Amino acid sequence: MFDICELCEPETLAEAKALFRANPELKVIAGGTDVLIRMQHGNLAGAGLLSLRNIPHLDEIQLLADGTLSIGAMAPFTRIFEHELIRKLVPVLGEASVSMGGPQVRNVATIGGNLCNGAVSADSASTLFALDALLKLETAEGERIIPMRDFYAGPGKVNLLPGELLVAILIPREGYEGMGGHYIKFAPRKAMDIATLGVAAVCKIRENRFVELRIGLGVAAPVPVRCFEAEDYAKGREVTWECVQEIARLALKPAKARSSWRASKDYREHLIEVLAQRAVAEAVKRGGGCCAD
């Protein structure tokens, strides 16, 4: 039995927002693979839950008129990596989605829940950082759209206002068009494990030069980070092996790695450099470039 005091399952988004405004202490539950486990561990015990499961259309993946890819917050990871639009436009997000948990977890765990849980290890987070994604947040009063990197406030903390719900993840056309990408999850096990480090790289290559490069790191700092120094360095440069190595060295700049039982600080920094190198090299290849020396 779950230690829940109430479970609200509104049928519309408007109803959910009104309920949440009236009861901001409710804990929002999406797939439940984080929230229910925390309850089983005695955290959140006795909480009231607001489930978004019955709200129609909140799990839809669609291409908006301006080319923005919109992913409903309640889309489960299985649907994301199987979806035609994801395969075609942002295969790197499919790669990150399939790296998560196992089939049972991916069938219920949602991308919105993954982000709102605030874990720095969230496989979708570093990838969405690299894709320059935006988040559509709604309250009963209105909506706001913020960049991913303004969402994370600290370990397990996200910038959601009282009564505010994450409704959709938006990837504008400039975020994905013509970009090659690669996500590497490093963990002791290939499945059912939490990333020791996650690196997502996407890049646009023309005449074997970097037009644009974006790198997102998970578990390299208290929150997911972008590697702006490395990205600026790459811009306009010819793709060579030396260039990729320098990018990987610069990817360490925003890192604030720490030692934990999963890995030491030194090991994490080593991983950042090595995996950034591999992720960028593969993203270059998929973007039509070549960095063989």
Place this chain on the structure above:
Amino acid sequence: MAERIDLNLKVNGADHSVSVHPFARLLDVLREDLRLTGTKEGCGEGECGACSVLLNGRVVNSCLVPAVQAQGAEVVTVEGLAEGENLSSLQAAFLVHNGAQCGFCTPGMLVSATDLIHRCPNPSDDEIRDGLAGNLCRCTGYAKILDAVHTAAEREAAR
């Protein structure tokens, strides 16, 4: 909140109406109310897959499903895999290959493998490993389970 709620669901093809605690887990309803004890509780937190069932055709950990979310749903447990007295191809193949030792993970393993073969009728080794990645077995080392799934997939394809 009502002390008990009426839960209507279809399990292994049969309609059931049970009066359950409003915050019971689907796992509790299956094992305790319906006495379908094939579904096991291992970790109780979605790591081991011993409680795997098909919920509306998708494999899930029933320890992480509030029973109310199965209202009106169709559930298949390990007890629903055989057709009468005839074992499913997977069950038969697990027997032939000794795909079970202590047997605790076997019901979940069979349910996940059923889901896998349904999605992916001719799986490669890697696809089987991926399909069963959410099911832990502490005895077999998985090799015999892999063999069993291959054999069952081949038998299904030949049918």
